[in-house]
Amino acid sequence: MKQIIDSLRTLSAELISGTVILDETIIDSYRRDQSIGYIPGRPYAVMRPTSAAEVQRIMRWASMQGVSVTPRGAGSGLAAAAEPADGSIVISSELLTSIEILPELQMAAVEPGALNGDIKKEAKKFGLWYPPDPASYEFCSIGGNVATNAGGLCCVKYGVTRSYVLGMEVVLANGSLVRLGGPRLKDAAGYQLKELFIGSEGTLGFISKVLLRLVPHMETTGTIVAVFRELDAAAQAVVGVKSSYTPSMLELMDVGAINAVEDATLMGLDRSAAAMLVIQTDDEHAKDLLAGISKTLEKYSPTEMYSTMDSKEGETFIQVRRLAFQSIEKYMGAGYEADIAVPVPRLPAFLGAINEIARKLDVRTATVAHAGDGNLHIAIIPPEEPTTIATRNSQLVYDAVFDHAIACGGTITGEHGVGRLKSAWLSKMLAPEVLELQKQVKQVFDPSNLLNPGVIFEPAEGISQGDGLA
Numbered sequence: 001m002k003q004i005i006d007s008l009r010t011l012s013a014e015l016i017s018g019t020v021i022l023d024e025t026i027i028d029s030y031r032r033d034q035s036i037g038y039i040p041g042r043p044y045a046v047m048r049p050t051s052a053a054e055v056q057r058i059m060r061w062a063s064m065q066g067v068s069v070t071p072r073g074a075g076s077g078l079a080a081a082a083e084p085a086d087g088s089i090v091i092s093s094e095l096l097t098s099i100e101i102l103p104e105l106q107m108a109a110v111e112p113g114a115l116n117g118d119i120k121k122e123a124k125k126f127g128l129w130y131p132p133d134p135a136s137y138e139f140c141s142i143g144g145n146v147a148t149n150a151g152g153l154c155c156v157k158y159g160v161t162r163s164y165v166l167g168m169e170v171v172l173a174n175g176s177l178v179r180l181g182g183p184r185l186k187d188a189a190g191y192q193l194k195e196l197f198i199g200s201e202g203t204l205g206f207i208s209k210v211l212l213r214l215v216p217h218m219e220t221t222g223t224i225v226a227v228f229r230e231l232d233a234a235a236q237a238v239v240g241v242k243s244s245y246t247p248s249m250l251e252l253m254d255v256g257a258i259n260a261v262e263d264a265t266l267m268g269l270d271r272s273a274a275a276m277l278v279i280q281t282d283d284e285h286a287k288d289l290l291a292g293i294s295k296t297l298e299k300y301s302p303t304e305m306y307s308t309m310d311s312k313e314g315e316t317f318i319q320v321r322r323l324a325f326q327s328i329e330k331y332m333g334a335g336y337e338a339d340i341a342v343p344v345p346r347l348p349a350f351l352g353a354i355n356e357i358a359r360k361l362d363v364r365t366a367t368v369a370h371a372g373d374g375n376l377h378i379a380i381i382p383p384e385e386p387t388t389i390a391t392r393n394s395q396l397v398y399d400a401v402f403d404h405a406i407a408c409g410g411t412i413t414g415e416h417g418v419g420r421l422k423s424a425w426l427s428k429m430l431a432p433e434v435l436e437l438q439k440q441v442k443q444v445f446d447p448s449n450l451l452n453p454g455v456i457f458e459p460a461e462g463i464s465q466g467d468g469l470a
Contacts, residue, residue, distance in 0.1 A: 001044075004065060004087075008045050011061050015054055021046040030090050033077040036334055038420045041086035043070065050095045052169060052177060052208040058091060059206065060175035068450050069173075071202035073112065073144030076136045078337055079419025081147070081201040081455050091206060093143045101126050101214075105183055107166065108212045112143025116150075119212070128214040131158035134415070135322050143207050149199035151415040153321065156372030157248040157282075158215075160415065162198045167211035170197055170204075173446040183211060196441060201417045202452040204445040218248075218282040222290035223314030226277045226302040227270050231255075231355065234275035235348035237300035238371040241279070242344050245293055249280035250372030251321045254351075256381070257366045260327035261320055269320070270304065277371070278321050280314060324368040328379050332366055335382045336394070338401040341375040342410030350408050354378065357400050361393040375414035403428075418456045426456065 005022065012020035021027060022045050031040040044067065049055045062069050070084040072092045084090050093113035100109045103126040110119055116137040119130045133152035134140055140150070146168070151160040167181030180194035181187065197204055228234040231254055238250060253261070253276045262269040269276070277297070281289040290307055297305060308314055342350050351367070358365045364381035380398050383390035402412050402425045412418070412425045427435055439457060442449075 001087075004044055004067065007061070007065060008089075011058070015057065016050055019048055019050070019054060021048065027090075030072060030075075030092060031084060033072075033075045033080060033082040035078045035080040035083070035337075035419065035421060037336055038080035038083055040080070040083035041088065043084040043086075043088045043090050046090045046092060048092050048095050052171060055091065055171045055206050055208055056175045056177055058089070059171050059173065062089060062450060063174050063448070066448065066450070068453050069206070070452055071143070071147070071206050073141035073147070074115065074139055076140040077144060077148065077416065077419065078339065079148075079201075079413070079417045079421050081417050081419035081452065082144070083420065085454060093141060096143075096208065101128065102183070103128065106214045106216075107183055108214055110142050110210050110212060112141060112146070112207050112210065114142050116140050116142055116145055123214050124217055127217050129217040130164065130212060130214055132161045132164060135325055142210055142212070146198055146207055146210055147201050148415060148417040151370065151373070151375065153249050153251060153318070153370060155370055155375070155415075156242075156250050157246050162195070164213045165194065165198055165210060166213050168194050168197060168207055169209040171206040171208050173205065173448065173450050177208070178205075181211065185213075196445075199417065201419060201455050203442060203455050204451060206451075219311070220282060220284060220286045220309075221248075221311045221314055222281045222286040222307065222309045223317055224277070224279040224290060224294060224297070224305065224307045225317050226279070226297050226306075227273045227304040228275045228277075228300070228302050229273065231274045231351055232348050233300045233302075234277055235351050235371070237277060237297055237302070238347055239345055240296050240299060241293055242372055244296060245289060247279050247289070247293060247372060248282040249278065249318070250370075251278040252276070252367070252369040252371035253278070253321065253324055254365075254367040256332065256364065256379075257324045257328060257368045260331045260366060261323050263331040264323055264327040265320070267320065273303070278317050280318070321368070324366075325377070325379075328366045328368075328381075332364065332379070333382045336380045336398050337416075338378045338380070338398060339375070339413050339416040340378070340401060340405035340410055341373065341414030342405055342408040344372070344374045346408040346410070347371065347374060347376075350376075350404055350410075353404055354397070354401055358397050361397055362390075363393050363397045365397065370414070373414075374410065420454055423454075423456060423458045 030046045068088040072082045096111035096113040098111045366379045369376040
């Protein structure tokens with residue numbers, strides 16, 4: 001360990017002052033993201049580069065020393081992908097925050113530490129918009145968004161992060177920098193390698209710049225809120241709406257989420273409701289779409305339905321949805337969160353099965369969903385009295401969520417990534433030959449397994465992650 005620390009001090013002298021952090025108190029603040037369930041290791045140092053050249057120098061050092069690297073964005077992740085192993089270094093993108101809007105191309109060139117919300121603000125100055133909008137858009141970084149292929153509330157119409165990444169610069173494990181893609185909307189020249197890095201969770205390289213596609217900003221919006229006495233009716237309504245329409249947002253909150261938000265806001269939400277849908281449209285035919293969607297919803301007997309073409313009024317309901325996660329954590333307790341996605345027609349059966357399992361095992365849950373694209377966030381609420389049986393039952397429900405998602409032809413993660421928490425289910429979801437191909441891709445880009453070892457794939461036999469601190 002002393003040899004590594006001495007080498008880090010030498011490296012620190014070569015870089016801009018403050019780039020290398022060795023203070024254990026400060027390092028400790030970089031050990032966790034927002035996930036629950038993984039005990040992070042203790043890294044040797046935190047690196048805060050201010051340029052791609054510094055990232056290259058750091059990666060060369062790590063490669064020479066055989067020290068593993070954990071890329072870190074804003075720490076908003078929920079799968080422990082940014083939580084380091086023992087004897088590693090963390091490379092934070094927090095000082096790489098430049099944003100350049102290219103209006104003539106309807107694109108933006110951004111560094112990985114730029115926040116999603118700041119990109120939106122800068123784009124709006126030019127009448128443009130960056131659509132992917134995770135609930136954490138105000139404090140999540142674009143580097144993290146690309147690393148997890150993040151989605152958000154507008155994915156049902158506009159797609160996920162992958163749909164907007166045109167190019168990127170990446171620092172590889174050996175310190176070399178490669179440029180992939182570019183300012184072009186069509187490109188059929190060879191393999192599109194940038195696609196491999198989208199959703200790679202820091203396991204293939206450190207993304208040092210991203211070129212994003214923007215779209216014209218949409219001003220006209222219509223919003224519907226529909227309340228249901230039965231969760232199944234709400235889920236069936238989602239299927240009905242999606243079979244005929246493509247709204248820009250189609251969100252679902254169940255009774256647990258509704259009550260948590262009502263505890264937080266005292267807005268007068270119906271606490272007896274089993275589910276609430278928040279739907280939005282945003283094009284020049286928004287009013288007609290709103291009327292058509294409302295007519296479809298009526299077939300599923302909502303107890304209450306309200307629609308508005310007032311964008312400010314509509315935003316109030318959108319904020320109800322955005323408050324769901326933090327309200328659940330504050331008023332119900334911080335529990336395990338499963339981020340799965342299933343084909344939309346399977347939503348009613350999936351929700352029914354999971355709720356029945358949770359009921360039988362007496363486990364509290366709260367569900368918030370990007371229902372229009374089948375992506376559900378299910379919080380497994382910790383037991384009030386954590387007995388052995390109660391804790392076991394919570395784990396059984398958590399396991400059932402993933403197992404049922406796979407059985408429905410879905411995925412174990414819609415937008416948060418596999419990270420360190422879901423790798424056990426990856427081998428259940430993917431065929432052995434597909435999983436082996438993915439591991440071979442990792443081997444090509446990172447033959448020494450230095451980049452986020454243990455993320456996505458379970459640690460390979462013989463790989464040591466803690467000898468440096470033993």
